[in-house]
Every structure is written in structure tokens, then in C-alpha cells.
Amino acid sequence: MEYKTIVCDVLVVGAGGAGCRAAIEASNHNLDVIMLSKELLGKAHTSMAEGGINVALGNVDPKDDPATHFKDTVVGGNYINNQELVEILVDNATSRVYDLEEMGAVFDRTPEGKIAQRPFGKQSWRRTAYASDRTGSEIMVTLVEAIRKSSVRVFDEMFATKLLVQDGRIAGVTAIDMKYGDYLVFRAKAVVMATGGAGRIYKVTSNAQLDVGDGYAMAYEAGCEMIDMEMIQFHPTGMTRPESAKGRLVTEAVRGEGGILLNSEGERFMKNYYPQVMELAGRDQVARSIMTEVIEGRGSPTGGAYLSISHLPKRIVEFRLESMIEQFGDAGVDIREEPMEVSPTCHHFMGGISIDTDAQASIPGLFASGECMGGLHGGNRLGGNALCDTQVFGALSGENAAKFAKEHSLTGFDREVAKQEFDRVEAMLQRKDGISPADAREELNNLMWSKVQIFRNEEDLEYAVKELKRIQKEVVPKIKVDVPIKRFNPGWHQAIEFAHMVTTARMVAETAYMRKGSRGAHYRVDADPDDKGYYNIVIRKGDDGEMDLKRKDLVITKIQPP
């Protein structure tokens, strides 16, 4: 297949919070930086984040400090976080948030004119900085303003399909121009992966269309070490209706601002599970509590719980939760007056590409940040820590990619590999018989939602692994695009994504199957009591092409697991 080659110093794959931040940082080093994304600039998933960004400024609770942020993050992560990475997070959060402000971000203020902070689950102090409940949008808009000031070359609607590795070093990526269908190779001295999560492998998710796990699959296929892939956060509060809005996030800020959870009997049931912290228990804990109520017959008509904020003054709700008013208004619910119906939704991937303290992956020259990177959040991510991750590690990955690019010359790449990759995606267009991506995706979504979910067990997971292997072998090679055109063809894009989704799903299922005890978001109803779970699971592609899973010791710097 014919393709064109574009060369740069630093290539950033992804234009969410992490990708934009990395690109800005790298471009500050007088380098030629290219940033790719599947959507238009500024439309990345990060724009959907609502509640806020964690930073121990101590503006409202002066006792807060990075050390407490560290402790909360590690305890919240069920002690399996990479503590070296957590240290980087908490030590740099303040500077990165001030960077945002310097670029033009408009956070809400305290009476003294400092950045205001709200309480979020499992945090000792009010730590989460915010702009109403559209914090992600505020950050995204700010980064876009900064990108427009920079020399970064933005190639949006550009779909990266495979990482190119040459002699053990990163060489670039193959990509498809979604607008016109052209094949392109982007060569770079260093590459930053900032491809976000993969909520879309589940039927019910809060994630944007783009979050299908391309980055996880590409990194795995290239030989990167992946970590904590079994750790998937189900956010306790997703919308339950209308059907088309199912899974859409109801921000944790609702509970942060004082929202209470009720069952069908009007009982504030969290007191039966976590009486000390009630609604602000960990996300996994609240999610399981809601599901237990539903399973035991005390759920709402649409299979969830009630979340009520109507006891708060309308003024407060209107000022601090404007997006929620709008979101539920569309569904015909006035949250100032009536309770919302909520149930868990697939929200966040704690796991991902494993990195060192330079944000470098196991392939030299490849860096990772944001949701596609793993190890930082351990078994459970605290609300507000993901946005913080995008900024701290986005900047770190950009900076180190720039350093790497300065110290290395451009490497070559294997043209045969590129050609084969383009042949592979071209074949989907030419195939006469086969399976449509829509059907295939539905099967995958249902499988993951029913078998690799909040409550896990041996039998389900074994079945899921078996099924995923079958899908990988039998369905993936048969995926066929209905209409064989290359110009902006969503059917084709979905077909290419499907292979990535299956690889990602398999990593989740395999690691979940391997972990026999409960830990963090990974909850086994048949947990082996001897498996305390104080280890990480890492995956690599073995020499035989199969998934190679290993237990790995925790990286501990300060806090020993109990």
C-alpha cells in the first residue's frame, strides 16, 4: 500500500489533557512537535471531566500538604500504587495547576481570591480545585488556547494504528488520515503516548467515543510492559435513563457537595456499609453498595439508587453543579427538586503502559502519560487525581521526550512492517464476507459487562478469557467494512478499533483471572483469603506472541501495606 511519510522530533499521540500538556512542554524546547488525535482539537474526552483536579494547595484546609495527598492516594489505591510515581504526582501538582492558571485557566475562587477547593471521596481535606462542574472543559479549553499559541503542528482526525519499533527503539507510528483516508507514517525521535482509556469496551460507560483502548493495544503489540490492567474503576453514579444516556457520568461533586444516596425504601443505605464516610466512601465501595441494594431488591425502577441534592439551597446547586442541571434537565429531571437515578458505569482504567520516573515506557524513546499510563493509581483512582495525572505526567513525558529527542538522532524504520500494517487495514475494506464491526462490538461489550464486571468470580473470568481468545482468533480477522471507501468512513474506523478493543479486553480479563484475591476495584466474590493482593500484575507480549503475565513486587517508598 502506498503511504506518505512525515518527520518530526517529538510525536505526541493523543490530544487530551495529557497529550496537549506534553506537546506544549516539548515544543518549549525548540523542537518540531506533532500532535495526533482521532477527534478535532479540543474535543477529547478530557473535556468531559467534571468535578475537579486534586492539588494540595491548602487554600481552604490549610493543614493539607503533599504528604497527605500522597497518603490518601496510596491508601485509596489499596497500597498497590507505584509510590515513586505517586511522589512525582503530589510534588508537582501545585506547579502544574499554576501552569494552567498562567496559561489562562479560570478556576473558582475562595473569598481571599485563591483557588477554591472542594471535598472529594477518600481525601483527608478539601483538595479538589474546580471550575463549577466543568473542570475538564476548563482545562481542555485552556490547553487549546496554549496550543494555539505554540508551534505544535496539530494533525487532528488522524488515527494511529501501530507503533513502529526499530532495533528496540521507538521509530514512529503508522496512521490513517480519517478525513481523506490517506496512509501516513509519522517518524519521530521520541513518541509520547497519551491515548486515554478504554471505557468503550464495556456496554455501559461514561467514556467518550474515542476511548477504545487503541493505546493499550498498540503499546502491548509493540512490546511494552503493561501494568494493573485488571483495575477498572466503575463509577458508582452513572445515569440510568433515558436509554441513550445510560452510563453518562453524574459527577462525584454531587456527593462532594452533600448529595445523599437513597434506596427504594427511602433509606440512606450507605450507613449500613460505610457509616463513617457514607456517600464519600471509595468509588469501588459506593459502586458495590449500590449494586448490593439493587441485587437485594431495593433498587429504583431503572435498576439503580436515588441520589438527591434537593435538600441544598437552589443557589448552591445552580452555581456549583450547572452541568448536572443541564444534563438531567434533558432527561426531564429537575435535580433542584427531584432525586436523580444512578447506577455504576465503567469509568476509568487505572492500569496501562508501565513507566519509570521519567515517564518512559519499556521501549526507549517511548513515553506515556494520562489515562493510558498505569501504576500511579494502584487499585483505585481517587476522584480528581486523573486530571492531576494528565498535567503532571503530561508535562513530565513531554519534557523527557524532548530531552530524548535532543540526545538521539532519527532512527530508520522497517518499511515492510509499515506496508503490512496498511495492507491489514486495507484488507478490511476489500473483504467480501465477514462480520460487521457493530455486531462484533456489541458481542464484546456484553461479554465484558456481564463477565468482567464489578463482582467477579473464577467461572465468569475463565469463560471471558476463553471467549476473548476465540474472538481474537475467529472474529478479528474476519472484520469487514460494509462500504469500501476510505474518505471519512466511521465503519472503517470502528473496524480498525475493534482489534484494539479485543486486545485491551483480553488484558483486562487475563489479569483479573490471574488475581485470585480482592484488591481495590478488583473484587472477587470468591476471593482467596490467602491472596492479600500486595503485588502488581504486568503483561508483555511473549516471544511466542502470547500474553505473558507476571506478578511483580510493589514499588514502595514510604507506606508499607498493612
Added chain:
Amino acid sequence: MAKKFKTTVQRYNPDMDDSPYFEDFEVEYEPGMTVLDALLYIQDKYDSSLAFRWECRGGQCGSCAIKVNGTARISCRTKVNPDKDILLEPLDKMPIIKDLVVDMAQVTYRIRRIRPYVARDKPPQRPEIIQAEEIEKLREIRKCIECSACLSNCPIVAETWDYPGPMIIRQLARLQLDPRDVEDRVSMALDEAVYTCTTCKMCEDICPKNIKIPSLAVELLRAKAVEAGYPLAAGQQGFIDSINKTGRSVPEKDAPLLQTTETEEFLVDTPQGRVAFFTGCLIDYRMQDTGRALIEVLNRNNVDVIVPKEQWCCASPAFRTGDVHTGKAAAVRVTEIFEEVAEKYDLDEVVVACAGCGKTLREDHRPIIEEMRGEPPKFKVYDLAEYLLDVIGEENMVKPKGRIEMKITYHEPCHLGRGQGVVDQPIELLKMVPGVEYIEDPYKNRCCGAGGGVRAGLRDLSMKIATTKKEYIEKTGADMVTTECPFCTIQIKDILKGTPIETKYIPDLLAESYRKGDKK
């Protein structure tokens, strides 16, 4: 059986098709369904290659703007009405890549031209102290998700990229309001043609974040320009000088209505209501017959009409062009006059004949008065059609009887429909007239190009917008276009010169039908 509705989608693949064409799809309705859901349904069931953009499906990313039944909106927050078929087209102005996906490059270039980021002359202190009050207004217009729907709907952008459009002028205001930004955004706004906006409010109406761009961005930047001493266009300043001197925005020509009416009181025998009539400058000085027609229509419906002899301009031209000082003075004066009348005649309803004045009384005067004295004006403002239908009620109206055998369409004045929420009532009045065949213009709510000081200050541009309007009107095949605003009437009459299409103010048409009915 689930209900089905027809969705017509514009298709186009320039590689293969000579020109765009339409394709129909049957879509099964589900409660709560949005236009995006309908598109996803089509993609899933019929054609996976149908191209459209979307990401978050929750109104937060701004990817999915398309034209729905002629008006650009984000599809994920636009509800489907299963009883109506829908027509989906790509955004206007932007070149099509495929189907509903357009090339946004022009928008990007246009944004970059305004240096769209907080410019600083030195690195800030850390932490930076910013008071909540300093960012209150900024916070409002910061909600923009850059969906670009407003650019597609903007009548100015449709004519020229000299104006960057609502979304981008909003970004300028966002930067001008930011205490940290050091650029001179006011002179930049002038360079970016901030005076070309007609304040038609189309952008505000479809904004998924309900950002009041005309007032919070355009009029704000204009006010800052006036404050900084930039002169208005000669045509605009003339209006304002005249207001300050005479209380009327235009010079006297024929005998003014208020001078020729012998009395303030137009009373009926058994009144079912009593209103004061705010004439506005053009009815008083230019369209006296329309004023008389309006009084007649109200009287015929058994409504007492009080026409205060001393009236004052609402100062709409000042508000629209940024002369806040003149605007405030007028708000106080008008409120005084009508509160006095209200008290003297024991009434609390004021009928305004002009869409621009009505909008100004409601949207500009009211908050100013409320802020000044903690209490809004003591009277309510109505458009004629709104008063007759919503207050008097159709069942209590005395219907016009004279036949007018004509095909009539309607131009919705921007400051009536979007300015005051009066949309259906004027059309209902039209339909009451025997013989009238009402013809719906799908673009009835598009600006005629007169407002916002554009007719006064930038006649060429104003006429370009009007010419586009003319094309819409001609397409309806109507013999007559009616409207409810003197300004629109003058503008549309102007542009329709040389065509057989008549232009009429609704009170005039009603009065004509009443009078014809008497003769029979």
C-alpha cells in the same frame, strides 16, 4: 410497534458524487431520543459509512454540530420529535469533507487571528490572587465548547469572514474581561468588525451553553470601545445625538402621531382590558397610520388604550452600539413616564408596537432599573399579538371579518422572536384573517440585516444580509410578507422594491380586514 419517523440526510462524497444529494432513512423512535441517537441508529442499521462527528454525547465536547431542519445545533442535545420528519445537513460556510463532516480549517485560522490566549507581559506571581467578582462575567462566557453552530447560523458570517462570528467574538470578550490579559482587546474588536453584528441573537438562541453572546460579548466590547473614546459610525452617532436632544432617534418629517392625536385616552364602552401604548420613534415619526391601526385594533377588541403624549425613545440604538450612558438615562425616563401613566390610569400593561423597543424595555431597561432601585419597572411589557392572544385570549377577541385573499408569509423580527419569546402569536393573528393563506417560511426567523446599528452604520453589509433574506422570502411564493417591527418593515420594503411582493405591518393588515368587514 415502536413509532417511526423519517430522517433525511444530506450525503456527499466528493470523490464519487458530483454534488450533494439527500437520502431518506426510517428511524425507530425511543423516548428521549436525540438527533445524534437517530444518526447512530442509521449508522448501525443502514449505513456504517455515514459520516458525522461526535464524542461525548453529553453536550460537553462540541463535536456534533450539524444543521437540523435548517438551523445548526449540537445533535446530542437536540431532541427528536417523532411526529415530525427531520432534515439533517452539514454546517453552512464550512466546506464539506463527507456527508455531515465539514472542514473546520477556516474556523481555526479565524480563531488564531485574534491571538486567542491570555497574553501576559510578565510571568504571574504564584499563587495569583483573583477575586471571584473579577471573573463572574468571564465565567459565563467561558462555558463555550466551540461547537461552531453559531458560526453556521450567523447572518454576518454568511456574508463575510471579516466578522469572526459569535464564537470568536466571544473569545475576544473573554480575554477582554480577563484581568490577567494585557492586550488591547478593544481595538482588536474594532479590527475584527465588532460593529457588524446585528444582535439578531441567533447565536444565543441555539447556544448549547446558553451564552448570551450579543449582550455579554458584542455589546460589552462596543461599550468598552465607546468608553475608550472610539467614535461611532456617523449614522449611529446621529441617532444618539438626536435621542439625547429630542427624545426621538430620528428627525421629524410628517406630523408625529403623538402630536396629531387629540387625546391620550382611547376608551371603549365595556373594556376587557386597559393598556398604555408605547409608540417608539418610528411609529410616532414615520408610521403614524400603523400607530392608529394598532389603537384601532385594540379598541375593536374592547381594550382601553392610553397614549401618553410625552414619550421618550427606549434608546435601543444606544444600547446596541455601546452608549451605555444614553441607554441608562432613557431607561429611567421611560420607566418614569409609564409608571406615572400606570398610576394615573390604573393599569399595569404596556403594549409596544416595535420589536426592538419591546426587547429593549424587557431585556435592557428592566435589569438596569432593578439594579438601580432594587425593584423592576411596575408595568409589564407586551407585543400586540402577544397581548391579544395571551392576555385577552382568542375566545374573547373580536375577529376581523373582511376577506383578504392573499398568500401571506411572516418575517419574525429577531427582537420579537428571540428577543421577547413571541413566536407563534403573530402567525395566529394572520391566520385569523379570512381569506389569508399563510405560508410558512422555514427561514422566517433569519435576520433582515437592519438591527444592531448595522443599517445605520454599514449600509452595504446590511443590504447584503437583506438580499439573502429576500431570497428566502421569494422562495415562499407569497404575495405579501408581514412583520411586527417598523425597522424590519422599512428594511424589507426597501429590498423588495421592484418585486410584486408587498410588505406590511400586522396591525395594518388587521385594521384593513376589520374595516373591510364593516363595509359588508
